[in-house]
Amino acid sequence: RLLSETTSVLLSHKVMAEEKGESLNPNSKLLSLVRDSLLPQFEHILMAPDPVPLYALKLLVALTEHNPASVSLVEETHLFPVLFQVILEHQDSILGNTMQTVIALLNNVVANKSTNMMLLFEEGLTHHICNLLIETMTLYLETDDKSSTKTANALLLSLLEILHCMLIYTANIVRQTLQAQKSGTGGDTQAAEDLLLINKPLTDLISLLIQLLPSEDTEIFESSSQCLSLLVQLYGGNSQETMSPENMDSFAEVLKSKKDARQLKLLLRVIKRLVS
Template identity: 90%
Template structure:
């Protein structure tokens, strides 16, 4: 699948319309299957390419994010980030390009997911406030689907004091969005050993 993944990364980078083709041909589950099969090799070329493709898919405005969430996007990103952050924090050389790039890509994906969720919740709250009503079910479902992401709060806190400014900024933005969305629902993250 490596060459197919590389081709898809290039196509989706240069023409976001290809993201719609991935969706129409039901290739999101295949992408997640590749990720599952190569999860033991986080820094391998196949995994790096799969993450790059997932980043392109999530960053595309035309992507049906709910479809990705239903396919388990939150679960996959949670697992990938936990493994990658562990590799990054254990590394003696924090400037290891492969680990840092994988981490930045995953943080970008997380940021897109959280921004999408934030926008849906915000639109729902504004509709409620203005009296136009609106269905809160989509926002509620989205918050429930993404709730496992609160497990990342303590990991993101560990990335904040790092020396890499890109990782610091990305982790800070994700942390801010998680706290805005879920507030104090993960109090144990603020314990002294996680600070």
């Protein structure tokens, strides 16, 4: 209850601050309260019986959404492994409120440019996001009435946003390394190689992403096509399975339905990369 009320206070404070043309200050009393009194207890709170973890997660979502600087507090209190444990504890209820909220929190975290992404990768982000995406995409693809699965759609979009941030980060590190090598300034090739190796399991998502392309939901098409493009740029076609008849049917269907030149160009680049 305390956490729920604190969340409401935070949101109200944010609204009032915006109306006054102000912004939340990382040194505000509210943040100090959360940092000094609540966050040190969050490891135990998040492992408590339901619904206590849900209230704690909602507070963290509100905090990181309305004050991005607070992401560092989550990092400093070593909560990432605990969040992954919450995912494991609730994996049998992937569409439940707790899972949706922890994914929303991770979305806020990875979207923040100051986040130590390598720490997240080292602590298992790739493994958990890959598994969640496989389960959520399979659920989405196997459901005939897509409009009746708004919760699954929302969760899928949130997970795809996380995946996109992960791939953008990886692509930037690889590009910076290649540019440094070309310019003769060196570049940490080992770090880039390690990152590519850590994220290699994400290639298991290629076929499922291809099958998402014909989706009538424009957001799902955009997100899945962008993630697919980045994946094949980084890894190419990971196996013969990517060119399976089912995947080719998906490409044929989406190429027939799309008229936008930009979208068609992206799809053709993906196909070229897969077959090259």
